[in-house]
Amino acid sequence: MGEEFVALSLPPMLIGICAAVACALPGNFLLLRRQALIGDAISHVVLPGIVVAFLVTGIIAALPMMLGAGAAALVAVALIEVIRRLGKIEPGAAMGVVFTAMFAGGVLLLEQSDTSDVHLDVQHALYGNLESLIWLDAFGWSSLFDWAALKGLPPELPRMAATLAFVSGFTWVFWRPLKISSFDEGFARTVGLPTGVLGLSLVVVAAIAAVAAFDAVGSIIVIAMFICPPAAARLMTNRLEVQVAWSVGFATLSAILGYVLAGYGPLWLGFDDAVSAAGMIATVSGVILGLAALFGPERAPMGAPAEG
Amino acid sequence: MIWEALFLQLGYNATLVTIGAALLGMAAGATGVFLFLGKRALVSDAISHATLPGVGLAFIVMVLLGGDGRSLPGLLFGSALSAGLGLLCVSWLTRATRLSEDAAIGAVLSVFFGFGIVLLTVIQSMTAGRQAGLETFLLGSTAGMLWDDAVIIALGGAAVLALVVLLRRPMAAVAFDPEYIAASGGDVRRIELAMMGLAMAITVVGLKVVGLILIVALLIIPAVAARFWSERVGRVVVIAGALGGASGWIGAGLSATAPNLPTGPIIVLVAFALFLVSLLLAPGRGVLAAALRHRRFQRRVHLRQGLLALAQGQPIYEGLTLRLMRAAGHLRADGVATETGRAQAARALLDERRWHLLRSNPRHEAAAARYDGLTPLERVLTPDQIEELDRELRPEGIT
Numbered sequence: 156m157g158e159e160f161v162a163l164s165l166p167p168m169l170i171g172i173c174a175a176v177a178c179a180l181p182g183n184f185l186l187l188r189r190q191a192l193i194g195d196a197i198s199h200v201v202l203p204g205i206v207v208a209f210l211v212t213g214i215i216a217a218l219p220m221m222l223g224a225g226a227a228a229l230v231a232v233a234l235i236e237v238i239r240r241l242g243k244i245e246p247g248a249a250m251g252v253v254f255t256a257m258f259a260g261g262v263l264l265l266e267q268s269d270t271s272d273v274h275l276d277v278q279h280a281l282y283g284n285l286e287s288l289i290w291l292d293a294f295g296w297s298s299l300f301d302w303a304a305l306k307g308l309p310p311e312l313p314r315m316a317a318t319l320a321f322v323s324g325f326t327w328v329f330w331r332p333l334k335i336s337s338f339d340e341g342f343a344r345t346v347g348l349p350t351g352v353l354g355l356s357l358v359v360v361a362a363i364a365a366v367a368a369f370d371a372v373g374s375i376i377v378i379a380m381f382i383c384p385p386a387a388a389r390l391m392t393n394r395l396e397v398q399v400a401w402s403v404g405f406a407t408l409s410a411i412l413g414y415v416l417a418g419y420g421p422l423w424l425g426f427d428d429a430v431s432a433a434g435m436i437a438t439v440s441g442v443i444l445g446l447a448a449l450f451g452p453e454r455a456p457m458g459a460p461a462e463g
Numbered sequence: 464m465i466w467e468a469l470f471l472q473l474g475y476n477a478t479l480v481t482i483g484a485a486l487l488g489m490a491a492g493a494t495g496v497f498l499f500l501g502k503r504a505l506v507s508d509a510i511s512h513a514t515l516p517g518v519g520l521a522f523i524v525m526v527l528l529g530g531d532g533r534s535l536p537g538l539l540f541g542s543a544l545s546a547g548l549g550l551l552c553v554s555w556l557t558r559a560t561r562l563s564e565d566a567a568i569g570a571v572l573s574v575f576f577g578f579g580i581v582l583l584t585v586i587q588s589m590t591a592g593r594q595a596g597l598e599t600f601l602l603g604s605t606a607g608m609l610w611d612d613a614v615i616i617a618l619g620g621a622a623v624l625a626l627v628v629l630l631r632r633p634m635a636a637v638a639f640d641p642e643y644i645a646a647s648g649g650d651v652r653r654i655e656l657a658m659m660g661l662a663m664a665i666t667v668v669g670l671k672v673v674g675l676i677l678i679v680a681l682l683i684i685p686a687v688a689a690r691f692w693s694e695r696v697g698r699v700v701v702i703a704g705a706l707g708g709a710s711g712w713i714g715a716g717l718s719a720t721a722p723n724l725p726t727g728p729i730i731v732l733v734a735f736a737l738f739l740v741s742l743l744l745a746p747g748r749g750v751l752a753a754a755l756r757h758r759r760f761q762r763r764v765h766l767r768q769g770l771l772a773l774a775q776g777q778p779i780y781e782g783l784t785l786r787l788m789r790a791a792g793h794l795r796a797d798g799v800a801t802e803t804g805r806a807q808a809a810r811a812l813l814d815e816r817r818w819h820l821l822r823s824n825p826r827h828e829a830a831a832a833r834y835d836g837l838t839p840l841e842r843v844l845t846p847d848q849i850e851e852l853d854r855e856l857r858p859e860g861i862t
Contacts, residue, residue, distance in 0.1 A: 191566040192505060195573075199676075241750050242742050247565070248504040248687050252738060255680030259731035262602060262677075266723045281601070282580055375580060379573035386566045417581070421588075428588035430581045437577025444570055454560045 162293040166309055167285045168414050171376070171436060173315040174368035175406035177322045178380035181361040183399050186385045187337040192247070193232075193358060194381030196254040197365045198374035200231040203261030204366075210268055217314065221366050228362035231257055232355075283373025285414070285432040288312070311371040318367040325360050326399075333357065334395055372433055379437035380406055387444040390451030409440035477719035479613040480605040484672050484711035484730060486620035491665045491678070492685030492707025493627045496700045497658050499686040501638035505568055506553060506659065507682040511666045511675045512572040513549025514542035515579025518600050518670070522586055532586075533596065535612050535671065542600075542675075543667045549575050550659050603674030603727035605715070612671060619668035623661055627700070634658050635696040672715075673727035680731040681707060688738040691745035706741075710734035762787055763837050769793070771815060773800055774808035814839050817852055 178194070185191050201224040208223025209215060231253055239249040292298065292307030299305070326333070336343035336350045343350050365377045388401035413436030418429050448454055498504050521541025522532040530537070549571045556567035583597055627634075636644050637654045645651045662682060669678040689703035714730030746752050761783075769784040770793065779785055779798075788794040793804030800808065817840045822831040830843050840849060 186566055189563050189565055191569045195569055244687055245502050247502065248499050248683055251504050251679060251683035252687055255677055255731055256735035259677055259680065259728035262725060262728040263732065266725050375573060375577045378569060379577055382566055382569035382573060386562050386570055389562065390560055431584040434577040434580030437573050438581060441570065441574025448556060448560045456561050
């Protein structure tokens with residue numbers, strides 16, 4: 156049991172947890188700034204970025220793809236801003252125009268280019284392939300201390316861990332300015348914080364988390380983790396510190412529970428095949444949000460009288 | 464080849480797809496206007512992603528009942544049910560909790576979509592060897608569209624269009640000012656529900672052609688593009704319908720001309736191209752029109768200031784002003800004023816002094832409010848009034 160678990164389930168589970176937490180952390184601030192759907196937009200425009208990177212370099216490699224995806228995310232953010240200002244359109248609609256058009260462009264490029272022999276398709280972009288990130292060199296728990304075996308880890312794991320470390324570092328270093336500018340942008344500007352730069356760097360960090368997570372787990376998890384755990388945490392508390400802690404907890408819980416349910420749930424019910432782990436993790440995070448919306452202690456709308 | 468496609472000469476199937484897509488685009492464009500005006504464009508994103516679990520469940524149920532899982536009416540019915548559920552979730556999360564609407568949209572979108580993906584993998588294992596082909600609902604697929612499917616899409620599009628025409632007044636009113644409607648006894652929630660219901664119908668009807676990820680583009684892009692062309696709701700709706708219909712028609716036509724041109728993305732890209740044209744070229748709100756307006760205004764200000772400087776014998780150094788004055792024939796190349804230039808300058812100075820007098824007199828308060836340093840007084844007052852004003856002006860002129 157242990158042997159199989161370490162080789163087949165531990166790495167994807169860890170990758171899932173890292174991706175979930177890395178997305179949930181910036182998600183907290185995006186939620187408070189009412190920019191929650193930026194995550195949705197970014198995860199759509201990642202597709203054209205990846206396709207263009209593939210067409211330029213001709214190989215499926217992590218680095219050019221992540222660069223391409225990151226560039227596409229920045230282009231999208233800039234385009235949204237340009238269209239919003241030039242056309243005096245509300246941000247939601249500007250976002251809708253940009254990300255659908257870029258996604259359509261990505262699909263078209265993908266269909267036009269000869270990618271049939273490489274593993275690059277829309278389905279992969281959406282679901283990811285969490286289940287396939289296995290660790291063939293592992294033989295039980297002792298492999299965790301075996302350097303030769305550790306080198307056989309799927310490369311997504313260290314990459315995702317590094318992303319998580321970076322995102323956590325950003326959140327930790329800029330905690331106070333982020334907190335102030337998320338709650339009261341006007342006050343933050345008055346005390347001399349560069350709110351514009353801060354807002355943009357938050358979006359960039361979110362994009363980095365999204366692109367890295369997308370590579371490993373697909374875009375469904377990215378959108379779900381940007382919004383669901385922070386939203387559920389928002390219904391639990393009024394304090395940002397506690398909210399972030401809850402959101403990390405919820406993200407971790409969704410990743411573990413979702414992976415286990417997807418991998419073993421069908422077996423318990425008597426079916427042979429596992430279901431999509433990415434989809435199940437998103438579903439679990441939704442169930443958590445639903446429970447928080449029904450029973451969370453701070454769920455009442457703003458200004459509504461307290462219950463009881 | 465392209466012309467043949469656009470004029471429906473490419474055979475039965477392509478013609479079917481083109482007409483269906485055009486109707487769908489028209490209905491979607493017209494419906495989208497009300498969502499956009501109510502600042503709720505992205506709700507349609509939640510609706511469209513929420514259709515996926517319904518498609519999956521409908522397939523499973525139909526197979527378990529022994530039928531053909533791919534029957535389009537059944538799948539569309541299932542997708543409508545789950546989209547409706549998603550819509551209810553969005554409105555419940557927004558009303559009953561402190562979460563804002565965008566968070567509710569994102570949550571519903573990702574969770575329903577995730578659950579839909581889980582169901583798709585269940586279906587894949589269920590019908591081992593018999594590929595269900597439900598993935599085509601993600602991006603749409605018009606290959607092998609049947610006559611029955613096309614009829615459903617055309618009828619659905621036409622029905623939605625008719626309902627939009629019927630409901631346009633209450634929907635426009637709610638989109639602009641829900642409080643007013645509520646205060647004057649209208650049922651805002653029912654009208655909003657109807658609005659969302661229409662968006663849902665479009666989504667469901669469009670699943671087959673455009674796919675659920677991109678159908679939201681047909682609801683948003685034509686509406687945003689049409690908004691550039693007019694300030695009147697009725698016209699915006701008509702223009703959005705026309706733009707949407709054109710996107711559907713051209714997009715479907717183009718995609719029929721070559722392999723590897725997926726219909727949904729092409730339609731969306733055509734719509735985006737129309738949006739870009741509108742953004743740049745529309746009179747009034749377009750970027751080009753705004754730039755021209757700014758330039759005209761700048762010229763008027765510089766000319767006026769130049770003439771005033773000329774009349775008062777002040778030197779002009781500013782480059783643009785000098786160029787404009789020369790081009791208008793007010794100055795000679797060496798910077799000396801021409802005959803017309805001096806006459807114009809005198810008129811400008813007289814106008815300015817009349818304005819000055821007018822503004823210092825409280826009796827003319829209403830007229831004085833129209834002072835902007837550019838409008839000649841002749842356009843504000845009648846000749847009689849100006850003559851009366853000039854009588855007060857004269858003593859200052861004599862001294």
